[in-house]
Amino acid sequence: MNSSDPTLLGTVSAVTGASVSVRLVESLSSGLAIIAGHTYRVGQVGSFVRIPQGYQDLYGVVCEVGATAAPQHFERDVVETSRWMRVELAGEAIGARFERGLSQHPNIGDTVHIVTEGDLRRIYGGRGDDQVEIGHLASAENIAVRLSLDNLVTRHSAILGSTGSGKSTTVASLLRSIVKPGGSDRGSPAARILLLDIHGEYASALADVARVYSASPQTNELPLFVPYWALEAGELLDLLVGTLSDNHEIAFTDKIQELKEKRLALKPILGVDPSSLTVDTPIPFSLKQLWYELIDFETTTFTGAQRDVPALVAEGSADKLAPPRYQPHAIGSAGPYLNTAAKGIRRQLNLLRSRLLDRRYDFILHPGPWEPNLKGEIERDLPELLQGWLGHDRQITILDLSSVPSSVLVRLISSILRIVYEALFWSREKTEGGILRPLLVVMEEAHRYLGAGGDSAASDIVKRIAKEGRKYGVGAMLVSQRPAEVDETVLSQCGTLIALRLANPADRSRVKGALPDNLAGLMDLLPVLRTGEAIIAGEAARLPVRCRVTLPSEGYQPRSADPEVTEAWAKRRVAEGYDRMVASWRAQSTRAVANNTVIQRKPIKDSPDDQGGKV
Incomplete structure (x- = not known):
């Protein structure tokens, strides 16, 4: 020695x-x-x-x-x-x-x-292979840290860290390193990344490499629509009417199947064989027509000796969600008589009508050009939807869900992921599929819809992606500040862990349990990591590494910085308008304004002789 x-x-x-x-x-x-x-x-x-x-x-x-x-x-x-x-x-x-x-x-x-x-x-290795440079060693700034892009996408990953540890900045920096704007090095011009942005943080950070869709679009953003008829029937009914008994569910699914068959008979749809049509086949149909035909059946009364003559008073309107009116049934044998075949779903139909009238659900129940008319005809079909989300000229698609009501957020995320995954799954042998052009799905605030032991629709589809996505070219990247609340099954499928500062013992314990390497001692550093510093271990890192992630340049950082309390409180107060605050609250939009229209009336002269005429 x-x-x-x-x-x-x-x-x-x-x-x-x-x-x-x-x-x-x-x-x-x-x-x-x-x-x-x-x-x-x-x-x-x-x-x-x-x-x-x-x-x-x-x-x-x-x-x-x-x-x-x-x-x-x-x-x-x-x-x-x-x-x-x-x-x-x-x-x-x-x-x-x-x-x-x-x-x-x-x-x-x-x-x-x-x-x-x-x-x-x-x-x-060198820069010529699949390595993506994301930062440098915490102990040696001259040594770059690189991750395997292939393993990062196909084997799934998780970015975990407490609030303020630099998660959003790390996500933005990592995505920018993958696409490499400006043509630096090799880059990934055909990259396909779908980012679910829960808080609206990334639109400004990735504006030059991303197309942004929002439920309440602002300048340079496109409206987000999710056609309800592309969902599985069970998932759609759970959104519209909640939990159903088996008999009640059959009443709805039979009618959905009937409406889809009518739409298919009206005009053939490419790829759909009428003999193989199911209630889950993504065929457009009208929710208004569904509601109208079911409520008509439930409320019908009959007259006549055979009790088969509808006692109709007014037809109502499916388009205006106006129910038909029938003569009220009478007690005894005189009639009119109730429809004894009714399914007892009036309460659920009333809830469906309420959902259709609620403007907060327009992005899914009234999806713009993807909303069918009463016959099921549409202006745009699923190819245009997927082209907009996955086939445009930029590498990243940001779905800004910050204005979506919390009551429907989990179902919406489930709907988006299911549409994307099903499309890539069934097109796996085509050039647009995930095998020949993989997709990375980045899921912010994953603990909100992937709770431990959860059985939500979002949890089900993410578990499917985590278990099967590798074979079909769909990779998942989870981002969470509470790994202890993320379903263990999903977290265990993440081959690469990027762990930033974590102070909570339960969160650190979950990270240690999910590590693919025996690095419990290294994980003890998590509480003392600096902001933007991470321990990276797993499939994408050839060696577990303590890394200082490269910060995005000024103007390309997420809108997640802490408020400058001292500076804000030290300024002299200016005129404030709390009507604007309430206007934003009521409009469910951060950019809503409250304008009072003031008409100033001034005297006018009809002629030189008339000096005092007023209007």
């Missing part, structure tokens, strides 16, 4: 599985080492080490430093007079090729060395 080697840290003293106890050499007196003009921190938790094995090198991450890292069976005086490190082995390199996992283990007495910049180039 050459003690003059500047990269030497110590020797292997014990090996247990992938965990190695290292006894530091006595000559190591400083926490810094200068090698080939570069400064390296020595023995820091989260730093890398190299253990030579002849033609092969093993690489690991320092997870613990101090006397507690010593093997338990060592004598106390030996432990107290020595310095120790515990290293978790993560991969090996033969020549210039690095591979995760181990084919052999080190021996007692093998030397342990600092990982230099040359070693990291060997691990991460």
Whole structure:
């Protein structure tokens, strides 16, 4: 062993599985080492080490430093007079090729060395492969951190961190690194990323590389429409009328099936065989017509000897949601008589009518050119919808859901994901499908609709994407500030974890449990990470790494910064208009205005002789 080697840290003293106890050499007196003009921190938790094995090198991450890292069976005086490190082995390199996992283990007495910049180039590879540069090592600013784009998308990922830890900035920086605007390096001109923006933070940050759809569009934004008839019948009915008994559900689904058959008979639709039509086939039909025909059946009364003559007073209007009126039924045998075949769904039909009249649900129940008329005819079909979301000339699509009512948010997210996933699933053998042109779905505030043990429609479709999406080219990226509240099944499917600062013990415990590598000691750093600093482990990172994420340039950062309290409170107050506050509240729009129309009346002259005529 050459003690003059500047990269030497110590020797292997014990090996247990992938965990190695290292006894530091006595000559190591400083926490810094200068090698080939570069400064390296020595023995820091989260730093890398190299253990030579002849033609092969093993690489690991320092997870613990101090006397507690010593093997338990060592004598106390030996432990107290020595310095120790515990290293978790993560991969090996033969020549210039690095591979995760181990084919052999080190021996007692093998030397342990600092990982230099040359070693990291060997691990991460050059710029010509699938590596995406996202930042630099927290301990060495001159060493770039790169992730595998292939594994990041296909094996799913999660970005986790407490409020204020830099999640939104990390997401914006990561997406910008993937698409690389301006033509820098290779870039990804055909990238396809769908971002569900719950708080409206990303429109300004990614405006030059994204197309924005919003339920309440502003300048340079497009209206967001989600056609209700593209949903599965069960999911649609849950949105419209809530939970139904089996008999009541059959009443609705039979009528939906009937309306879809009528629409198909009116004009054939490409790809639809009438013999294989189901209630879940995405065929347009009118909700107004559905409501009208069902309420007509429920409220009909009859007269006549055979009780088969409808006692109709007024027809009503399906388009205006006006119900038909019948003579009220009479007690006894005189008639009119009730419809004994009625299903007893008046309450549910009243709720359906209420939903159709509620303007907050227009984006899904009255989807603009995708809203069918009473015959089921539409101006635009699903190809135009998917073309707008997935086929435009920019790499990112942002769906701004900040103005969507919280009561319908989970169902809306479920609807969007189901439409996209089903389309990519069934087109998997076509050039527009996910295999030949994959899709990355970024889900902000994932804990709001992926609760632990949840059985919501959103949770079901995300679980399906997490379990099956890799095979069909659909990748998921979860973003959450409360990983403890995210369903464990979904989180366990995330092959790459980007963990920012987490102070809550329950959140840290969930992250530790989901880690693909044995890095519990490294995760103990989570409470003390700086803003914008993350520990990255999993499929996309060739080695677990503590990374400082590159900040987006000024003007391209998400609208998630903390308010400047001191500066705001130190200013002199100006004139305030609380009518504007209430106007925004009532309009459910942050940009609503309250304008009072004031008409000023002034005297006018009809002629030179008339000096005082007034209007």
